[in-house]
Amino acid sequence: MRLHRCEGCLAACGRQRRPAPLITLPRTLGAKSKILKRTKRSTCPSMSKSNCVNMAEPSPPTPPDNDAPPMPWFGMDIGGTLTKLVYFEPRETNRRELDKETEVLKNIRRYLTRNSAYGKTGRRDVHLQMDNVTIRGRRGTLHFIRFPTSEVGAFLQLARSKGMADLVNTIYATGGGAYKFEEDFIKEVNMRLSKMDELDALIAGVLFVDGMNAQECYYWAPPDELPVHSHQTSAPPYSEVALSMYVRKPFDFSNPYPFLLVNVGSGVSVLVVNAPNDYYRVSGTSLGGGTFLGLCCLLTGCSSFEEAIALAAAGDNTTVDKLVRDIYGGDYARFGLPGDLVASSFGQMCSADRRAKVSRCDLARATLVTITNNIGSIARLCASNEHIERVVFCGNFLRVNPLSMKLLSYAMSYWSRGALKALFLEHEGYFGAVGCLLHLDVKHQRRSRHSPPADSQADRSGT
Ligand SMILES: Nc1ncnc2c1ncn2[C@@H]1O[C@H](COP(=O)(O)OP(=O)(O)OP(=O)(O)O)[C@@H](O)[C@H]1O
Numbered sequence: 259m260r261l262h263r264c265e266g267c268l269a270a271c272g273r274q275r276r277p278a279p280l281i282t283l284p285r286t287l288g289a290k291s292k293i294l295k296r297t298k299r300s301t302c303p304s305m306s307k308s309n310c311v312n313m314a315e316p317s318p319p320t321p322p323d324n325d326a327p328p329m330p331w332f333g334m335d336i337g338g339t340l341t342k343l344v345y346f347e348p349r350e351t352n353r354r355e356l357d358k359e360t361e362v363l364k365n366i367r368r369y370l371t372r373n374s375a376y377g378k379t380g381r382r383d384v385h386l387q388m389d390n391v392t393i394r395g396r397r398g399t400l401h402f403i404r405f406p407t408s409e410v411g412a413f414l415q416l417a418r419s420k421g422m423a424d425l426v427n428t429i430y431a432t433g434g435g436a437y438k439f440e441e442d443f444i445k446e447v448n449m450r451l452s453k454m455d456e457l458d459a460l461i462a463g464v465l466f467v468d469g470m471n472a473q474e475c476y477y478w479a480p481p482d483e484l485p486v487h488s489h490q491t492s493a494p495p496y497s498e499v500a501l502s503m504y505v506r507k508p509f510d511f512s513n514p515y516p517f518l519l520v521n522v523g524s525g526v527s528v529l530v531v532n533a534p535n536d537y538y539r540v541s542g543t544s545l546g547g548g549t550f551l552g553l554c555c556l557l558t559g560c561s562s563f564e565e566a567i568a569l570a571a572a573g574d575n576t577t578v579d580k581l582v583r584d585i586y587g588g589d590y591a592r593f594g595l596p597g598d599l600v601a602s603s604f605g606q607m608c609s610a611d612r613r614a615k616v617s618r619c620d621l622a623r624a625t626l627v628t629i630t631n632n633i634g635s636i637a638r639l640c641a642s643n644e645h646i647e648r649v650v651f652c653g654n655f656l657r658v659n660p661l662s663m664k665l666l667s668y669a670m671s672y673w674s675r676g677a678l679k680a681l682f683l684e685h686e687g688y689f690g691a692v693g694c695l696l697h698l699d700v701k702h703q704r705r706s707r708h709s710p711p712a713d714s715q716a717d718r719s720g721t
């Protein structure tokens with residue numbers, strides 16, 4: 259069993275990560291989520307606590323699937339900032355593959371699974387690895403790899419040097435980069451990109467991963483779980499002191515609909531999800547993770563997301579922002595605006611004196627708070643317009659960023675007087691790539707079995 263490492267988590271959570279239970283990928287996306295939901299609630303014995311412990315027991319052998327697409331299986335999400343690659347490593351090699359398995363395939367597997375860093379910027383998120391996943395009757399491990407999209411050229415060179423191009427002629431890809439870099443893939447490594455819509459892939463990935471990992475969905479709350487607006491503490495409820503008390507708790511997402519999905523990537527998309535194949539994009543904002551990082555680089559001279567987050571964690575936004583009390587001298591009680599609330603983000607920075615005194619950490623913190631609160635406000639308005647109570651935040655902006663998660667949790671709860679719940683997902687920014695990997699299954703199936711087109715958004719996507 260792997261010990262969960264909550265990267266960047268302020269509190270060392272030290273909880274044990276359970277191996278993912280055995281799930282069979284169903285035939286269509288529509289059926290898939292229904293089956294996953296049913297499985298998670300009742301029919302899959304491995305989902306119960308005792309059975310999850312039993313996952314260490316030997317599982318039945320994987321049935322041979324002569325119809326499966328050839329290995330290696332990848333799903334790729336080429337986003338505005340980061341490219342995410344999900345690799346399925348089969349546990350056993352079937353007879354057909356034993357005959358056929360080339361040195362190249364073995365080398366690729368070894369290279370991907372024995373390293374956690376690739377070149378200068380590629381990283382495998384080992385703590386997110388999912389063991390004992392079953393896709394198309396094949397049991398194996400999902401590996402999660404990311405690199406900056408600006409390094410796609412280096413990735414293509416690596417793919418060529420590892421001989422991947424000789425083995426794989428089609429990569430299943432999503433995200434804007436699947437369109438933008440299509441010709442580069444053909445020119446550089448003679449690989450075709452089979453494209454899937456990024457929001458279809460995102461939802462398919464969220465439902466699949468949540469179905470496999472009982473601990474996927476969680477929330478942050480004060481230890482006593484009292485609604486945040488009823489707290490009577492000396493410190494403002496959104497201060498460092500109050501937020502540092504928040505603890506992470508698992509949330510049972512087995513009955514998810516409807517929910518609002520807020521994907522905070524470079525930009526932000528807000529989706530209303532009513533059912534696996536019934537969703538729409540209700541809103542979005544260009545003020546997202548890319549804005550946070552871009553502004554932080556400009557204002558502080560930092561050069562990485564991790565550095566920006568570390569600066570923000572050590573900063574104080576009240577030296578940068580203008581608070582209600584800076585304007586009113588206290589609360590604006592008539593309309594319920596506490597004195598500690600930010601009245602104007604960066605509102606102090608018009609003063610030359612204050613600019614001279616401000617620190618890099620404070621600037622990073624104010625940038626984080628500004629972007630996070632804006633996303634929170636948009637999400638809250640969308641949720642109340644759509645009469646939705648559960649707001650699920652995902653995307654890599656939340657990576658190693660518990661501060662934003664806690665701020666969002668506080669804001670959702672406070673401004674809705676406890677009606678809205680902010681939820682988070684462990685595999686943050688990888689769902690699009692997972693959705694793509696599943697699409698590989700659906701597409702191959704359709705090609706090989708001549709089955710009628712599945713009634714799913716994924717199947718209507720521009721592939
Ligand atoms: N190592 C990192 N390098 C750069 N940005 C990072 C990193 N880790 C987290 N981030 C944050 O994640 C954001 C990108 O998130 P994500 O990968 O979900 O979106 P994307 O797919 O690149 O963008 P979009 O969906 O808008 O095309 C960045 O803008 C940044 O705020």
Ligand SMILES: CC(C)(CO)[C@@H](O)C(=O)NCCC(=O)O
Pocket residue numbers: 338434456523524525526527541542543544
């Ligand atoms: C353009 C996408 C969908 C690319 O992932 C994303 O960055 C986004 O949703 N941006 C916000 C665009 C808007 O203002 O609605």
